[in-house]
Amino acid sequence: MRQRAPPASPARTPRSTLQSVLRRAHLRLAFVAVAMAAVSLxxxxxxALRAYAGNNLNLMARSLGYTVEAALVFGDRIAAAEAIGLIANKEDVAEVVVTDGRGLPFAAWQLPAGSAIARLEREVADIALPGPATAVVLHDGVVVGHVEVRGQGHQFFGFLLGGVGGILACLAVSVLGAYVSAQRLRRNIVAPLRALARVAHAVRRERAFGQRVEPVAIAELNQLGDDFNALLDELEDWQNSLREENASLEHQAKHDALTGLPNRVQFESRLARALCDAAVMGQRVAVLYLDCDRFKEINDCLGHEAGDAVLIGIAARLRTQVREADLVARLGGDEFAVMLAPMREAASAGRIAEGVLASMAPTIVLPDGRTVATMMSIGVALYPDHARDAIGLLRAADAAMYRAKRARPGSWQFAEGVVGPA
Structure with missing residues (x-):
C-alpha cells in the first residue's frame, strides 16, 4: 500500500511592517490631497485665465480696428501692416488678419515660427484658449473692414509651467512632511508596539515571564501595555504554581511519603550513577540493607500508628549515622537501605553498620507516650567485591541481611563471595 506524502506546509506570505504601511498611507494621502488641490486650482x-484671455483678445481686436480704420478708408495696405506690427509685437498675439468691407484680405501679421517652445505655446493656445477674436471696423457707421486676432498663449503656457512646478514643489514638501510624520509615528506608535512584540517574543520563546512593557505616552497603547503586563503577572503566577506543583509531584514520585526518605526508584537510580563514577575513579561503594526485626509484632500489637512512628524514628536515626554525601532510603515496608560512596575500605562499612545498630538501642517514644524497643538486621555488600551493578549489589546486601537475621537478630554481616574481574 502506497503511503501518502505529507502535505507541504504553506509558504509564509511576506507581510509589510506597520511603519511601511503608515509611511505609504501618509504618502498616498499627501499625494491625493496635493493633487486634488492643485487640479482644482x-x-x-x-x-479665469481663459475668460481673461478672451476679453484681452477682444480689446486687442477693437484697438487694432481703431488703428487700421484710416488705412482701410484710404486703402493704404502698407500703413495698415506697419500699424498692426507695431502693436502686435508688444502683445501676446500670434496672428492678426485684416479684411476690407467686402471680406477680402487687406493686411496681415504673423508671429515668426521661432523655437520649439514657441510652437508648443501656440498649440497649447489653440487647444486651451478661446478662438480668434473678431472686431468690426466702422467709419461713419459704415463697415469698412474686420480685424481677426489670434492669441499666442505665452502667458497661459507660463502659467501652466508655474502650476506644474508648484505641484511638484508641494509634493516634495508633502513627502518631507509625511516622512517627518512617519518618524514621529514610529516613535509614538511603532516603537511601543515593537517593544511589546519583543516582550511577547521573549515570553513565547524563552519563557521570560519576568519581563514587562514600559509605560508609553499614548493612552491606548499604555492601556494595552498595562493589560499585557497584567496577563504576564497571571502567567508568571501560574508558571510558579505549576513549577511548585511539578516539584512536589517529582518529590512524591522519588520519596517516601511517611519518612520523607528517597524511595526505591531514586535509590537504585542514584546507586547506578554512583557505580558508574566509581568505575571511572577506581573507588568502592558500599550498600547497607536494613530490616526491622520486630516491626510486624509492633504493628500487630500496638497498631499502624505505632508502626508509622517506629519507621519515622528509624529514618531519623539512620540520617544521623551517615555522612552528608551518603544516601538513606526506604525501600518499602520496614526495609531501608544506605549507600556509602565513596568507601575507602571494607572495614569502614562495618564500623558504620555497628554505629547504626548502636543508634537503634534506645527505645522509641510513641505518640501516646509509650515506648517501644526495636532492632535492625543489616547486610553489607561492596562494589566491586560482591557485585558490579546496582541490582546485584542490592541482592547481595539483602541476602547478607537475611543471614544476619537468621544468625542473630540485631546483627550485621558482609555479603558472601567475591566477584571475579570483568
Missing amino acids: IVVAVI
Missing part, C-alpha cells in the same frame, strides 16, 4: 485658474 488649475481648473479654476484656467477658466
Whole structure:
C-alpha cells in the first residue's frame, strides 16, 4: 500500500511592517490631497485665465480696428501692416488678419515660427484658449473692414509651467512632511508596539515571564501595555504554581511519603550513577540493607500508628549515622537501605553498620507516650567485591541481611563471595 506524502506546509506570505504601511498611507494621502488641490486650482485658474484671455483678445481686436480704420478708408495696405506690427509685437498675439468691407484680405501679421517652445505655446493656445477674436471696423457707421486676432498663449503656457512646478514643489514638501510624520509615528506608535512584540517574543520563546512593557505616552497603547503586563503577572503566577506543583509531584514520585526518605526508584537510580563514577575513579561503594526485626509484632500489637512512628524514628536515626554525601532510603515496608560512596575500605562499612545498630538501642517514644524497643538486621555488600551493578549489589546486601537475621537478630554481616574481574 502506497503511503501518502505529507502535505507541504504553506509558504509564509511576506507581510509589510506597520511603519511601511503608515509611511505609504501618509504618502498616498499627501499625494491625493496635493493633487486634488492643485487640479482644482488649475481648473479654476484656467477658466479665469481663459475668460481673461478672451476679453484681452477682444480689446486687442477693437484697438487694432481703431488703428487700421484710416488705412482701410484710404486703402493704404502698407500703413495698415506697419500699424498692426507695431502693436502686435508688444502683445501676446500670434496672428492678426485684416479684411476690407467686402471680406477680402487687406493686411496681415504673423508671429515668426521661432523655437520649439514657441510652437508648443501656440498649440497649447489653440487647444486651451478661446478662438480668434473678431472686431468690426466702422467709419461713419459704415463697415469698412474686420480685424481677426489670434492669441499666442505665452502667458497661459507660463502659467501652466508655474502650476506644474508648484505641484511638484508641494509634493516634495508633502513627502518631507509625511516622512517627518512617519518618524514621529514610529516613535509614538511603532516603537511601543515593537517593544511589546519583543516582550511577547521573549515570553513565547524563552519563557521570560519576568519581563514587562514600559509605560508609553499614548493612552491606548499604555492601556494595552498595562493589560499585557497584567496577563504576564497571571502567567508568571501560574508558571510558579505549576513549577511548585511539578516539584512536589517529582518529590512524591522519588520519596517516601511517611519518612520523607528517597524511595526505591531514586535509590537504585542514584546507586547506578554512583557505580558508574566509581568505575571511572577506581573507588568502592558500599550498600547497607536494613530490616526491622520486630516491626510486624509492633504493628500487630500496638497498631499502624505505632508502626508509622517506629519507621519515622528509624529514618531519623539512620540520617544521623551517615555522612552528608551518603544516601538513606526506604525501600518499602520496614526495609531501608544506605549507600556509602565513596568507601575507602571494607572495614569502614562495618564500623558504620555497628554505629547504626548502636543508634537503634534506645527505645522509641510513641505518640501516646509509650515506648517501644526495636532492632535492625543489616547486610553489607561492596562494589566491586560482591557485585558490579546496582541490582546485584542490592541482592547481595539483602541476602547478607537475611543471614544476619537468621544468625542473630540485631546483627550485621558482609555479603558472601567475591566477584571475579570483568
